[in-house]
Amino acid sequence: TTPGQFDFDRGVWLVPPEGVKQLRSRVRTQGNEIPPYVMPLSVQAIAIVQRLMQLRARAARYLLVHRYEPQEMISENTLNTAISRMGYKGRLTGHGIRATISTALNEVGFVEEWIEAQLSHADTNQIRAAYNHAVQHSR
Known part of the structure; x- marks a missing residue:
């Protein structure tokens, strides 16, 4: 997820179709004709995303970055480790x-x-x- 995917004025997360597993094959055949996947955001989600944007390094490409590679996204294992640590x-x-x-x-x-x-x-x-x-x- 990149910061540019969020539209706070409309309260949505616009996920590019190539980032949605079920749309990837359609992207290859139909290209730019596939609109982004629109995910409505609650007020709480918007606040969290805005806070994450404040905390991220300027050079970081993604909202949640890899621990050692700031141009890469967070790994699934990192998320699963956090879930484990929460009990x-x-x-x-x-x-x-x-x-x-x-x-x-x-x-x-x-x-x-x-x-x-x-x-x-x-x-x-x-x-x-x-x-x-x-x-x-x-x-």
């Missing part, structure tokens, strides 16, 4: 947060299509069951 070792991973969010939103009745769109799932029927554990537990 979730063996119970949660960075990618696992997606399933947790899907389950929680489905349990409180959010519209399924909205959830799947925010997770950028192209084939919602197959992928939904993998992420939404509420469906599996309620059967």
Whole structure:
């Protein structure tokens, strides 16, 4: 994630389509015709991103940088280590947060299509069951 992807006036994070796994193949065939993936941001998320921007080094390309390479992004292992240190070792991973969010939103009745769109799932029927554990537990 680069700082230029955030539009604080509109309260959104504009993720380039090449940064969204399910859109990468379309980018190769359709190029610039694919718009960015729009992620609405809460007031709290905006405050966190703005604070991270204040703390990052001027030369850093990304919002969250690699520990030793300031032009590289943070590694998945760094995120997973932080989650472990917060007491979730063996119970949660960075990618696992997606399933947790899907389950929680489905349990409180959010519209399924909205959830799947925010997770950028192209084939919602197959992928939904993998992420939404509420469906599996309620059967």
